[in-house]
Amino acid sequence: MKIELTPPESVKRADHESASDIVKLDKDDIVQLDSQVDAFVSTILQNSPDADKFKDSTDNIHNIGAEAIRNAAEISGRMLERPMNSTESGLFDDTSPVARALINLRQIVESLDPSSFDNLFLPK
Numbered sequence: 862m863k864i865e866l867t868p869p870e871s872v873k874r875a876d877h878e879s880a881s882d883i884v885k886l887d888k889d890d891i892v893q894l895d896s897q898v899d900a901f902v903s904t905i906l907q908n909s910p911d912a913d914k915f916k917d918s919t920d921n922i923h924n925i926g927a928e929a930i931r932n933a934a935e936i937s938g939r940m941l942e943r944p945m946n947s948t949e950s951g952l953f954d955d956t957s958p959v960a961r962a963l964i965n966l967r968q969i970v971e972s973l974d975p976s977s978f979d980n981l982f983l984p985k
Contacts, residue, residue, distance in 0.1 A: 864957075864958065864959065901918055901922065904918045905918055905919070
């Protein structure tokens, strides 16, 4: 069995006018978002990078979407944990290149897991 993969077309860059039509926001939401952006920028500009307020603001921005990223990673992990032997044949047969590549990827990811190493800060 030969598998031929064709990549999808590249995503085209949306111009400013069409981008505003993709996600519709209420005017009240736009006003609220603008005020949050103004408050964030003001906090960043008015505080030293060593200040707690600066750190808190940057941490808040950093954490936006963190839960969605964790959820996606958990789904990916569950997909890789699915026993390859549970599918009898075909694309995920244990002799298929796709199955071997997924198993290899899983082994690489597990080998890079920092929790599996001793203290990384100790000199070698």
